[in-house]
Amino acid sequence: MADLLTVSGLSLKTADKLLVEDLSFSIGQGERFGLIGESGSGKSLTSFAILGLLPASIRPTGSITLGGEQIVGASERRLSSLRGDAVACVFQEPLTALDPLMPLGRQIAGPVRRRLKREGIDSSRAAVKREVRVLMEQVRLPDPQRLFDAYPHEVSGGQRQRVAIAMALACQPRLLIADEPTTALDVTTQAEIVQLINALVADLGISLLFISHDLAVVGQVAERVMVMRNGRPVEIGTAQQVLTKPHDDYTRNLVAAARRFDAALEGGA
Ligand SMILES: Nc1ncnc2c1ncn2[C@@H]1O[C@H](COP(=O)(O)OP(=O)(O)OP(=O)(O)O)[C@@H](O)[C@H]1O
Numbered sequence: 416m417a418d419l420l421t422v423s424g425l426s427l428k429t430a431d432k433l434l435v436e437d438l439s440f441s442i443g444q445g446e447r448f449g450l451i452g453e454s455g456s457g458k459s460l461t462s463f464a465i466l467g468l469l470p471a472s473i474r475p476t477g478s479i480t481l482g483g484e485q486i487v488g489a490s491e492r493r494l495s496s497l498r499g500d501a502v503a504c505v506f507q508e509p510l511t512a513l514d515p516l517m518p519l520g521r522q523i524a525g526p527v528r529r530r531l532k533r534e535g536i537d538s539s540r541a542a543v544k545r546e547v548r549v550l551m552e553q554v555r556l557p558d559p560q561r562l563f564d565a566y567p568h569e570v571s572g573g574q575r576q577r578v579a580i581a582m583a584l585a586c587q588p589r590l591l592i593a594d595e596p597t598t599a600l601d602v603t604t605q606a607e608i609v610q611l612i613n614a615l616v617a618d619l620g621i622s623l624l625f626i627s628h629d630l631a632v633v634g635q636v637a638e639r640v641m642v643m644r645n646g647r648p649v650e651i652g653t654a655q656q657v658l659t660k661p662h663d664d665y666t667r668n669l670v671a672a673a674r675r676f677d678a679a680l681e682g683g684a
Pocket residue numbers: 429434452453454455456457458459460461470472473628
């Protein structure tokens with residue numbers, strides 16, 4: 416499997432603090448990769464670095480290549496273009512990605528129109544609307560006719576996340592980054608969104624970087640995983656190996672805590 420993303424010796428620093436240290440991993444074409452770690456371990460900063468969206472106060476060193484193109488040190492113009500066609504992101508809280516005052520269909524239409532224009536394809540209103548309807552069906556939004564004109568507050572949290580996924584897919588990215596995409600959702604909706612992301616990534620043949628503190632969720636999605644702690648890599652391997660036979664003490668503790676949590680839930684049910 417050829418690598419789409421290669422992160423090599425990545426460190427992220429502020430003027431006085433090392434936040435992420437010497438991170439290396441790669442994601443193959445069509446591969447689903449999981450980044451696991453407790454709150455504050457550096458998962459989101461790593462995804463911001465890949466998206467070229469780090470705050471100015473944080474300086475990256477090392478290398479991140481996406482489809483062979485270097486991201487560390489790239490111009491804002493180039494980064495913005497990569498975000499338009501190579502990589503897209505879905506975040507924990509879909510409301511942050513959505514404009515509360517704009518109907519959902521028009522929000523998905525924005526990135527669709529940009530892609531059609533970029534590719535020199537018919538970007539008339541009718542063509543854009545057709546593509547939006549296809550995306551709404553792809554992310555299995557019910558009743559697309561009604562939802563096209565609905566505002567974010569008029570639909571459920573799961574439906575909002577489906578809209579955010581549709582917007583991310585609208586630019587036909589080669590890499591989808593999903594940063595805690597299910598954390599704000601109830602358990603049933605979580606399972607539906609995980610299933611949807613798995614199906615879309617497989618159908619479209621794109622690569623996935625799935626970020627979560629929830630081992631059970633990562634286990635349902637990722638083929639390979641990396642565990643982070645305090646900004647450093649702890650363990651990397653197949654999901655099966657890391658989540659069932661971890662080598663590192665820290666991962667072992669994480670897995671044991673997740674099992675105790677599951678057992679407590681089952682006992683309390
Ligand atoms: N703009 C910033 N300036 C300085 N430090 C920051 C900044 N953003 C994040 N940090 C610090 O960097 C570390 C890693 O943060 P990050 O958000 O990547 O963690 P995370 O693993 O994604 O956690 P969570 O799951 O809670 O989002 C934390 O200690 C955080 O306080």
